[in-house]
Amino acid sequence: MKYITTCDNQEFEIEVVDEHHIRMVDKLQQVDFESVSGQPVYSLILDGKSYEAYVYQGEENWLVLLRGRLYSLSVVDEREKRLRAAGGGRVAESGEFLMKAPMPGLVVAVPVLEGEMVEKGQVLVILESMKMQNELKAPRSGKVERVRVKPGESVEQKQTLLTLH
Amino acid sequence: MKYITTCDNQEFEIEVVDEHHIRMVDKLQQVDFESVSGQPVYSLILDGKSYEAYVYQGEENWLVLLRGRLYSLSVVDEREKRLRAAGGGRVAESGEFLMKAPMPGLVVAVPVLEGEMVEKGQVLVILESMKMQNELKAPRSGKVERVRVKPGESVEQKQTLLTLH
């Protein structure tokens, strides 16, 4: 999974390769990352260098208190980026909206019915992809017109899942 | 609830009157008993005297480590005493056994069927009494002959619940 992490206006592209490796600027680095006693205190050993910091999830960003200095960071992963691209763009306030799969996956649930009125932000489809559950939300309020998929079905990227009017 | 607690061959009769009072030898004492941080360490304020101790439940008894000294104690409450009297006495190895209610209560479940073979120690009836669930166990192995109560039924003390053959 690749992440775009921003700290003090500096952008870092960090790929989490596996449990013990990350890649930054094409350099593979060994990481050993452990929560201390299940607390929001983390011990990081990065290519042998040992760091320890408080890491909190704030409302909008991550806060890292490291060696007496507080950092505020935003962490965005590819999936979120795509989700944002899928549902987060400007959507016409009326007219038909086609909800498309932002990535290939498996439909886990469609918690709405055809003809149902939905609010902006309400979950329309749950899509499992990259081992994760992704909630696809209504970009605006409206009426569910046609549901084209059902739970258990596999979908391709950009396949239309339902329409909202 | 009254308890008989034995420590170093000394027997103490302790009645827990309510959350903040106990009675010992007819003397009402004020207690404030709190677990420290949810740990098996307890702070006790007894009529103003402050004590702190580790209190562990051992396999057969309670262990209290207080001011560097370890005490091993047995705590038996009235209910247990009655349960023991009900099911714990000597039971003929064969012949009919009448399981009677050791106290008045509400039958929560009878997890056996008539005609079923049961092992010694198997739960035959669950009786709710004194706000607690009490498991009435088979004093020996045998066959359930007749179940005379069903879940939801109230029973009197000494009422026969089922028979075992």
Add this chain to the structure above:
Amino acid sequence: MFKKVLVANRGEIAVRIIRACRELGIQTVGIFSEADRNALHVRYADESYLLGPAPSRESYLRADKILDIAARSGVDAIHPGYGFLAEREDFSAQCADRGFVFIGPKPTSIAAMGDKAEARATVIKAGVPVVPGTEDVGNLTDDDLLSVAPKIGFPLLIKATAGGGGKGMREIKSLDEMPTLLASARREAESAFGDGNVYLEKLVEGARHIEFQVMADSFGNVIHLGERECSIQRRHQKLLEESPSVFMDEELRKKMGDVAVKAAQAVDYLNAGTIEFLVDKERNFYFLEMNTRLQVEHPVTEMVTGVDIVAEQIRIARGRQLSYTQDQIEFKGHAIECRINAEDPFNGFVPSTGRITHSLLPTGPGIRVDSGVYPGFEVTPYYDPMIAKLIVWGETRAQAILRMRRALEEYRIVGVRTNIPFHQTLMDSHRFMGGQFDTRFVEERFSLDDAMESRESHSEIAAILATLAAHQLSERSAHIVRRNERDASNWKWVGRWERMHR
């Protein structure tokens, strides 16, 4: 000999006093508010009694209830700690009336030093230098003050006679602004102390706040235990104290120490007390006030002298002689204390409350922690935000600073925000290291933000930490609904669904 002592306080200082008693074989009685049932002092005391609801005026300030508990539990003496009833002459007097030894000075000494104007007048008579200002005690009118102000010279300070903690204090730059600020100072003093009386003091610029610990027994012996440098303050609240002061030399110490002893003698002082001085750049020193009680920062003195001040207080209160003569007091090494407050240094130092879920204390050589909290304890908004004092000792000041640095970095507290990052930044400040600071340093010449900027940045490491934490979090939520686990029975599925969405 005391058999039992009531500790009329809470938090770290109550714990400190209970420890001293225990080490002297004296039984202790603790008192607690409803918010403090699980506080450390309640756990450590031999007896503990509930006072009342959380607010101080319904609990720790209820002298009547405390005295009743003292009577009921049969104590011989009462130690007031600091704050709450510690400097209330009426409480000290009531203790005596009801037959309890008050471990502190006599009511008359508390009274004499409690009124700032009276205290000035008293020590002036004893030949102690004070900051130039209004010499008269009592009710000065606005006209009096306005006429005397130019003689003192500007800038000057308006101070409340009943004052403390900066309440009713105003800085005056010129005569023009004085009437307005005088009125507002009186209003504030009136509402804080029920006494609108104020007096004037010359503003000593670039001053250091240096105080002397004194101890006096009932045989007329008065000694001092050297000075504490307390210039690191924010809004008149001390944040860090050290002993000795970098500013001090043997000669000045002797001079100021003698004056401190004289000031204590002027009010017929008994037990432990502190004489606060302002010291200007030219090493002129002025009596500021006397704290007639044990001080928060007493441990730095204990670390450099080896004297157990609280044990000595109890000794004196028992009517014994001081264990030391002035000659026997030796100073070894350097000690620094950082006050650890539950407040957010990155957010205007607003108090932070909550349950402490985890804590790892710095330990090892030369470290002392005086704390009233522990993992599982709830920091409430009712009392002052100081949750611990971290004190280090080193052979030299440089060594003490290095040791404090490593101790601050080791110190972990989860559940409340603390001002540890502030202290870390301060320890890295060149001005602090060089001893170049006065009482205005933190507020005027030390910006946490700027200091942060100039500190070594580890933004790449921070980015990796945040990324890995975010990754772990999303992996974990994904784990709940791994595909191969989906064939669970329906209610299980519902359970998971609910867990995910609450």
Add this chain to the structure above:
Amino acid sequence: MFKKVLVANRGEIAVRIIRACRELGIQTVGIFSEADRNALHVRYADESYLLGPAPSRESYLRADKILDIAARSGVDAIHPGYGFLAEREDFSAQCADRGFVFIGPKPTSIAAMGDKAEARATVIKAGVPVVPGTEDVGNLTDDDLLSVAPKIGFPLLIKATAGGGGKGMREIKSLDEMPTLLASARREAESAFGDGNVYLEKLVEGARHIEFQVMADSFGNVIHLGERECSIQRRHQKLLEESPSVFMDEELRKKMGDVAVKAAQAVDYLNAGTIEFLVDKERNFYFLEMNTRLQVEHPVTEMVTGVDIVAEQIRIARGRQLSYTQDQIEFKGHAIECRINAEDPFNGFVPSTGRITHSLLPTGPGIRVDSGVYPGFEVTPYYDPMIAKLIVWGETRAQAILRMRRALEEYRIVGVRTNIPFHQTLMDSHRFMGGQFDTRFVEERFSLDDAMESRESHSEIAAILATLAAHQLSERSAHIVRRNERDASNWKWVGRWERMHR
């Protein structure tokens, strides 16, 4: 100047050394086994590298891997701590070969003191008194030993020349039993050290174990930092150490100190080391052995002298002169150390392992805790059971004992059993208080059970505590199935049922 030091150890001593380095501005490299990823020394070091699986021989004893890590991370020096590779001359030599300063003595000194028989011979030449015994170094036959034994006199001890920790040691009461025990001692020594060589030593009865801390720099300066009393032992393991020894006076200290310095000089010693002596009731003292490393119990010496022994070790290793001359070493007050082991004192002191779920350290004046564990850390069975050292300082021994008592009572560790109750009982023992003990005291004249019997009993309070805990437990399980909650949907009921019955 060292920029970076590798700490070739784990646990509290690794933490101690890392702290010293940090306070000197030196970077640290830690090493860890798979069982120690979350250990404190890993968290505190600037760099940390995995060595291998948990067993010591696959991790902390792997000199080859450690030296590779030292090379890779570019350290200047290696501190071995105690145990593991600390007294292995080959490791010390390899460090030098690969260009790392070994923070300890030269390989030749380690070798000279490592072979007990050779050590005896060496110090005898330097005029140091040793326990009467076989004077020859080398391979003594059974016949040699049997013929020399009567000349030494019974009772005597058979000891392994390569020995340590009581392995291969046998007490011989008469010539008759000697052949049998000689054979068994050789077998044990052979299996423990790969060397069946033994020698004889007179058994000093009623002896105290008193050791002297020495420090030597590369300029030929050798000083001692006074003695430590280490007679409180169980199965040759020290449990408690103090400084000074109640047995010591100025004259004896001077005499023994001089001898200790002489012994160190005899092997051209460098850095910190300890000369162990047996002292009999008549104040005769005999060289026992030299520990050519930092000692577990070094903090008691630090507390009474104010010398930071680890910082001084690093200083010496850097080629600097000792910071102190013998005259500058002053002793102030009394320090006691209790070794806190994860073992069950009520069950034959069997080691106790598990995750520490909660811990509350004793703090406050005069307390030092050196620990390698924290809440959340898992105590594994791979390494020694000492999880912390609790050290207190007091102006007098009596004060130190009282302080230790209150510290032990405050100390809370949940998750593993500890020997704290043993220490509490010891602190209450009149013989200990009176200083009336020798090395056999704990095993022969101190019974935990008897001591428990004679302590004040609080069985009524224990009964109330157990009853209330039992009551709370049953109330809580009852709460799960309160009648008015039974109308829950079926799956919830099932869930509860399951919870109740697992």
